[in-house]
Structures are given as structure tokens and as C-alpha cells.
Amino acid sequence: MATYDVLTIGNAIVDIISRCDDDFLIDNAITKGAMNLIDAERAELLYSRMGPAVEASGGSAGNTAAGVASFNGRAAYFGKVARDQLGEIFEHDIRAQGVYFQTEPLEDGAPTARSMIFVTPDSERSMNTYLGACVEFGPEDVEERVVAESKVTYFEGYLWDPPRAKEAILACARIAHANRREMSMTLSDSFCVGRYRGEFLELMRSGAVDIVFANRDEALSLYETQDFDLALTKIGADCKLAAVTMSEEGAMIVRGGERIHVPATRIGQLVDTTGAGDLFAAGFLHGYTQGRSLEDCGRFGCLAAGIVIQQIGPRPMASLAEAAKKAGLA
Amino acid sequence: MATYDVLTIGNAIVDIISRCDDDFLIDNAITKGAMNLIDAERAELLYSRMGPAVEASGGSAGNTAAGVASFNGRAAYFGKVARDQLGEIFEHDIRAQGVYFQTEPLEDGAPTARSMIFVTPDSERSMNTYLGACVEFGPEDVEERVVAESKVTYFEGYLWDPPRAKEAILACARIAHANRREMSMTLSDSFCVGRYRGEFLELMRSGAVDIVFANRDEALSLYETQDFDLALTKIGADCKLAAVTMSEEGAMIVRGGERIHVPATRIGQLVDTTGAGDLFAAGFLHGYTQGRSLEDCGRFGCLAAGIVIQQIGPRPMASLAEAAKKAGLA
Numbered sequence: 210m211a212t213y214d215v216l217t218i219g220n221a222i223v224d225i226i227s228r229c230d231d232d233f234l235i236d237n238a239i240t241k242g243a244m245n246l247i248d249a250e251r252a253e254l255l256y257s258r259m260g261p262a263v264e265a266s267g268g269s270a271g272n273t274a275a276g277v278a279s280f281n282g283r284a285a286y287f288g289k290v291a292r293d294q295l296g297e298i299f300e301h302d303i304r305a306q307g308v309y310f311q312t313e314p315l316e317d318g319a320p321t322a323r324s325m326i327f328v329t330p331d332s333e334r335s336m337n338t339y340l341g342a343c344v345e346f347g348p349e350d351v352e353e354r355v356v357a358e359s360k361v362t363y364f365e366g367y368l369w370d371p372p373r374a375k376e377a378i379l380a381c382a383r384i385a386h387a388n389r390r391e392m393s394m395t396l397s398d399s400f401c402v403g404r405y406r407g408e409f410l411e412l413m414r415s416g417a418v419d420i421v422f423a424n425r426d427e428a429l430s431l432y433e434t435q436d437f438d439l440a441l442t443k444i445g446a447d448c449k450l451a452a453v454t455m456s457e458e459g460a461m462i463v464r465g466g467e468r469i470h471v472p473a474t475r476i477g478q479l480v481d482t483t484g485a486g487d488l489f490a491a492g493f494l495h496g497y498t499q500g501r502s503l504e505d506c507g508r509f510g511c512l513a514a515g516i517v518i519q520q521i522g523p524r525p526m527a528s529l530a531e532a533a534k535k536a537g538l539a
Numbered sequence: 540m541a542t543y544d545v546l547t548i549g550n551a552i553v554d555i556i557s558r559c560d561d562d563f564l565i566d567n568a569i570t571k572g573a574m575n576l577i578d579a580e581r582a583e584l585l586y587s588r589m590g591p592a593v594e595a596s597g598g599s600a601g602n603t604a605a606g607v608a609s610f611n612g613r614a615a616y617f618g619k620v621a622r623d624q625l626g627e628i629f630e631h632d633i634r635a636q637g638v639y640f641q642t643e644p645l646e647d648g649a650p651t652a653r654s655m656i657f658v659t660p661d662s663e664r665s666m667n668t669y670l671g672a673c674v675e676f677g678p679e680d681v682e683e684r685v686v687a688e689s690k691v692t693y694f695e696g697y698l699w700d701p702p703r704a705k706e707a708i709l710a711c712a713r714i715a716h717a718n719r720r721e722m723s724m725t726l727s728d729s730f731c732v733g734r735y736r737g738e739f740l741e742l743m744r745s746g747a748v749d750i751v752f753a754n755r756d757e758a759l760s761l762y763e764t765q766d767f768d769l770a771l772t773k774i775g776a777d778c779k780l781a782a783v784t785m786s787e788e789g790a791m792i793v794r795g796g797e798r799i800h801v802p803a804t805r806i807g808q809l810v811d812t813t814g815a816g817d818l819f820a821a822g823f824l825h826g827y828t829q830g831r832s833l834e835d836c837g838r839f840g841c842l843a844a845g846i847v848i849q850q851i852g853p854r855p856m857a858s859l860a861e862a863a864k865k866a867g868l869a
Contacts, residue, residue, distance in 0.1 A: 261856075
């Protein structure tokens with residue numbers, strides 16, 4: 210018996226969220242829609258130029274774990290915070306959501322990671338991430354029991370940015386597969402794919418990763434093509450199962466040559482796209498670990514993504530389990 | 540010439556905001572709708588029981604200063620944070636809003652104050668405040684030049700909770716009046732009035748305070764009566780000018796025997812009442828320091844309050860200056 214449905218692993222980040230206009234992004238050389246990696250000095254500069262903000266726990270895989278738990282799935286998380294106030298906030302929020310989280314916080318090193326997220330009038334988010342304590346995440350943080358007892362272990366492609374996280378992930382893949390569990394990853398960001406294309410393809414083709422999440426741009430970037438249909442064909446060949454999100458066009462689930470299209474959920478007002486992909490993965494993996502059909506998995510994913518983009522902040526404030534019930538999905 | 544329209548002084552607090560049901564308040568002996576003062580131990584206990592939260596700079600008078608600045612008024616603030624991450628967040632947010640804020644942060648003492656705010660399904664907020672570094676705010680934090688150069692110096696009744704803030708306030712009143720400026724206070728909370736009724740009345744009757752803000756409950760508590768009309772008559776006799784808010788019934792402005800009623804702004808959806816009184820004061824004082832009629836002052840106040848209760852968090856995310864323009868008030 211598995212103890213956890215989904216274990217997620219990622220950079221443990223507190224989001225600092227503010228609105229700005231497009232000129233601000235241009236003036237500050239922030240790549241729109243992307244995750245921009247920044248150092249401590251630039252973090253200080255950007256914060257000094259940022260308007261009044263609100264804070265919320267984030268981190269791509271952290272959001273996914275919170276989403277799974279909000280569906281009443283059993284979730285666990287590995288990620289590195291520092292022993293500081295932002296670290297306490299992160300720890301509180303993920304545990305309060307019901308996620309198992311016991312990674313040892315970093316002492317006397319860099320502070321907890323934060324991402325300054327600028328939301329433009331079109332509701333697109335542009336992230337500026339200072340990795341802080343996350344750079345110390347490594348194989349020593351892998352709790353073998355938790356990996357062995359999780360149906361799916363899911364991680365962020367973003368983990369290829371800090372130096373030693375990939376060693377932890379490869380260790381997890383060995384443990385998971387030795388226990389006949391599955392490994393899953395998200396490609397995270399098209400620029401991240403640009404940085405680690407070869408390694409990501411190797412993870413998929415070697416079978417270290419079974420299930421891949423991507424959005425359209427990431428899938429195109431992975432295969433360096435503008436032909437989306439071709440990218441879908443290739444991703445279907447490179448992993449056992451892929452789910453590719455397409456914003457308002459929903460998602461395409463690809464299993465070998467088979468394709469299943471799931472429409473996006475209709476929404477009221479688009480507020481902030483932060484967390485859309487993370488929550489899609491949460492919904493999909495929740496359905497998947499409950500043994501639901503791939504179409505239902507996609508519907509769970511689109512439901513969760515549709516909810517999180519109608520609020521500020523990357524983790525749904527309302528219960529996803531209740532939303533699923535209302536949508537006739539539970 | 541005044542350099543600032545409004546200087547506000549208060550407990551510098553970061554809000555930690557979560558939703559809960561009414562049973563949670565009962566089970567945890569939290570007085571609904573009130574500001575409950577808590578110590579470090581209870582703060583830890585309540586936080587361990589709190590659901591996932593979001594953080595935003597708060598503090599009653601801090602919200603008021605932010606509101607004045609959002610109307611494009613010239614605002615300043617005195618309040619004590621610690622030199623820690625929450626203190627940096629507070630400092631950032633109020634300065635980024637355009638408020639002058641230079642109070643020296645506390646070193647090597649208690650951490651920055653925080654208030655755990657539980658929002659129930661009726662959108663009422665119940666606050667649980669750990670004062671932390673605020674207890675060290677005292678007369679040495681008064682910047683004489685700023686008081687002398689502010690048209691109105693406004694402070695929270697909450698400042699009677701920490702031990703030495705009242706000395707700072709009395710010093711401010713002397714400076715302000717010596718410079719022919721005005722002093723203003725909010726009664727803050729009906730339980731706070733219960734704690735300091737005699738001192739608050741003395742502040743008013745001695746002329747240390749010119750303009751008083753209260754809500755209905757606070758006005759009733761001040762005069763230990765259930766007769767609202769009587770309370771209004773008495774408050775009119777005890778200070779030069781009073782503005783008493785009455786939730787969905789708007790506000791009553793009282794100058795001696797004169798009364799001016801201002802209706803509440805029509806709102807879409809009530810989300811979170813946090814900051815309603817603070818923002819009413821911001822709007823009122825903005826109008827007042829711009830030389831507007833008392834009726835217009837009330838309308839500015841109701842506008843700002845109406846905006847902040849339609850969002851989560853105590854400071855309006857959108858520009859109040861633009862909202863005033865739209866409402867034909869600018």
C-alpha cells in the first residue's frame with residue numbers, strides 16, 4: 210500500500226506578488242511570462258522598485274502538492290527553506306494544507322528563496338526568483354521511505370538550476386522504480402527547457418521519467434520546432450504519458466500515438482495566471498493516482514487550473530475537493 | 540507650508556490572513572470581530588491551528604497612511620518593526636506606496652508584530668495580534684520635524700496597549716498644537732475603548748485630540764450606553780469633530796450640534812472587512828487636508844472603505860486616486 214498519492218519535489222519559494230504595467234517589465238529587462246533567475250543583488254534592486262506587494266507560499270511543485278492535498282489526495286513534499294520567517298511561512302502553509310513536509314531547513318546560510326512576481330494588466334505573471342536556501346537541496350534531503358511509499362514522485366525541471374538537486378532526483382528515480390512507482394516531471398518553463406534540453410530528453414528517453422507535463426511553449430522548445438503537432442508526436446514517443454496544456458484551448462494528453470483533448474474550464478474573470486500549470490499537474494496527478502480515466506485526469510487538471518487563475522496567488526484558497534464535487538467530477 | 544497632509548502613528552504589523560468557519564473562533568476562544576491581544580506562546584499555538592494563509596502589510600494606522608498616499612495625498616508614518624524579514628516587508632510596502640517612513644527598526648529584541656486574521660464566511664475579520672517589536676515604540680521615535688510639518692497627526696487607540704507609545708503621542712500632541720496643526724485618533728476597537736475609556740475621554744476633553752474616528756460599537760462603548768443618538772450627542776460635545784461609521788448605513792459626521800449623514804458606497808461582493816475603518820479614516824483625512832467639505836470628506840471615506848472590503852487584505856490594491864476620479868470626487 211502506498212502512504213502517499215503524490216510526492217512533489219521543488220524549489221521551496223515564497224512569492225511576493227505585485228501588479229505592474231508592461232513598461233515596468235521592459236524598463237527592468239524582465240522577460241515577460243518567464244521565470245527569470247536573479248541573484249541577491251538584483252533581488253534587492255527589483256524589490257526597491259516593486260510596488261506594494263502581498264506574500265504567499267509558492268514554488269511550482271509546492272503548489273502542486275498543495276493542490277493534490279486540496280483535492281483530499283495524500284501529498285508529500287521535499288524542498289529546502291532556511292530557518293527564517295519566510296521559511297516558517299512556507300512550512301506552515303504547506304503543512305496546514307495537509308501535506309507531509311519534513312525537509313530539514315538550512316541553518317546559517319542563504320535565506321529562504323523568494324520570487325518577485327509581477328502581474329501585468331493582461332493577468333500574465335513574470336517571475337524573478339532568488340533561489341537562496343534552495344541551492345543547498347541535495348541527495349541528503351531525500352527521504353527514501355517517502356519516495357518508496359508514493360504512487361508518483363513528481364519534480365520540477367526548475368530543479369536543474371540549483372547545483373545538486375538533480376542528484377537527489379536521480380536517486381529518487383532509482384528508489385521509485387525499484388518500488389514499482391512512477392516518476393513524473395514538469396518542463397517548468399520554455400527558457401528552462403532551453404537551458405537543459407538535452408538532460409530533460411535524456412531523463413525521458415532513459416525511462417527515469419514516466420509522465421511529463423509541459424505547456425505548448427515548453428513542448429515546442431523541447432524539440433526546437435514551431436510545429437506543435439510534431440512536438441506532440443515526439444513527446445508521445447519519448448515518454449510513457451504526457452499532458453500538454455494549451456491555455457484557453459485546454460490540454461492534450463498524449464499516450465504513445467493516442468491523443469485525448471480536454472477543453473479548458475470556462476472561467477469568470479482571469480486575474481493572475483500564477484500557478485496554472487502547477488495546479489493542472491495537481492489535478493491530473495490526483496485523478497491519475499485515484500485510477501481515473503485519462504480524460505478525467507485532464508478534467509481535474511483543467512478544473513484546478515481554472516480556479517487558481519481567478520485569484521491572486523498560486524494556491525487555491527477554496528477547497529478543490531468541493532469544487533470537483535460541484536463539477537460532478539468527484 | 541505643510542510637508543505632509545497626514546502623519547499616522549500606530550502598531551506596525553504584518554497581517555497573516557486565512558479563512559475559517561465560526562466554530563474555529565469558538566473552539567479557540569477568539570472574540571469575533573475584535574482585536575484579540577495575544578502573547579508569543581498563544582501566537583504559536585494559533586498559527587499551528589491556522590489554515591494556509593497569505594501575508595500582507597497591515598496595522599491600522601499603517602493602512603490609513605497607505606490609503607492617504609493611494610489618494611495621492613502626502614503621508615508619513617511612525618511605527619516600530621524589527622530588523623527581520625517581516626519588518627522588511629512592512630517597510631517595503633509602506634514606502635513603495637509613497638509614504639515617508641523612517642522609524643528605526645528594533646535590533647536584537649522581539650520580532651516584527653503580526654496579526655493572525657481569521658475571516659469567517661460572513662466576511663467579518665477577527666484579529667489576533669502579537670505586538671512583538673511594537674512594545675518598544677516610544678517618545679524617542681517621534682520625529683519632531685515630521686509632526687510639525689503635518690497638517691494632521693493621526694494615531695490609533697491601539698497604541699495604549701504597548702507601554703510607552705502614549706508618551707510619544709502626548710509629545711506629538713504638544714508639537715502639533717504648538718505648530719497650529721491638528722491631532723486625530725481612532726478609538727480602534729470597542730474592547731480597546733473598554734480598556735482605556737477614561738484616558739480616551741481625557742484626550743478628547745483636554746483638547747489633546749481634535750478629530751475622533753469611531754464605529755458605532757466604539758462610540759457606544761465610549762459612553763457605556765446602548766443609545767446611539769446619545770453617544771453621537773456626547774461625542775459632538777467632547778471633541779471638535781467626529782466621524783462615526785455605521786457599516787452599511789454609511790457614516791455620521793458630527794461637529795458640535797451639527798450632523799451630516801453620508802451613505803455607504805454600493806458594493807458588489809463583500810469579501811473581507813479588514814481595513815474598513817482604517818480606509819474610511821484615510822479617505823476622510825485626505826478630503827479634510829485638501830480643504831473639502833465635511834460631506835465630501837465622508838464620501839472619500841466611504842469610497843475607500845467600500846473598495847477595501849471587496850478584496851482580501853487591508854490595503855487597497857488599486858489606486859484610490861483613480862477610484863475617486865471615477866466616482867466624480869477628485
